[in-house]
Amino acid sequence: MKYYYLDKEVIVENLKNFNLKHIFECGQAFRWKLEEDESYTFIIKNKIINVYEKGNKVIFRNITLDDFENLLIDYFDLKTDYGVIKKNLEKIDNNLKKAIEFGYGIRILNQDKIEMIISFIISANNRIPMIKRAIENLSEKFGIYIGKYKGRDYYQFPDLEVLANQDIENLRVSGVGFRDKYISKTSKMLVEKIITLEEIKNLPKDELKKELTKLSGVGPKVADCVMLFSFNKRNSFPIDTWVKKVMEHFYLGEDTTFKEIEKYSKDYFGELAGYAQQYLFYYARENKI
């Protein structure tokens, strides 16, 4: 990977295994906007960043070199060689090979822990457009204003303290529905340090999952998403309806239980389970399996 800074842009050349649509639309992130020019605008902390692909270049706009080196390299997981991961997964079977060919540019983003917890609480029994809208509403209502970009106002994801101090009714106005009480309880639990993320972040996956599911609104699926996308636990295997479908379709047949799928994926994909999940999920949802 080679990159350089020019006119408020960072230009990266010859980035392998990288495709913006695959990355943003494989279900791991919610705070992004596809622009008219095919670029994506997204938020990290208090920064509004725009990115697009042109030939063999990836161009990040509205940033400094410092932002790229200290935020984006980690965020886009650019130090991980996805070529190796893909090669190892493709060896497993032709289903994976097909899914990887379809979503060849997927990378697992390293996102903010709090944002992932709240966002995936909202995702429960919900649709993606609704989830995105609820998160934007929450940010606009309770987050700090960051600025304007391409005519739109942007807000930081709300601080825990702010969420913890809201009345339930006040949260519900954001369109989070019955998940209002989960957000409230979980925010309070984290603020009051009943669960301390700093203390549990390095626990082995299964112990970490046990801690995370103590949070209100966080069950096995949400915990797996949170671990995969913000705790760097790449062996997590979130099983949602799409993954259940695709696992039954490719491997296990109809009416397989959650527990059976969980065990199978662990044995079959091992430490690469999280990556496998992303390719399979994206393939299943985009092809309506």
Place this chain on the structure above:
DNA sequence: ACTCAGGTATTAC
């Protein structure tokens, strides 16, 4: 009007 969606909590066996 009615079903259902990136699951979880609650209640009842």
Place this chain on the structure above:
DNA sequence: GTAATACCTGAG
């Protein structure tokens, strides 16, 4: 432990 049911909200 496992199964059944309710749950905001709005698009189809």
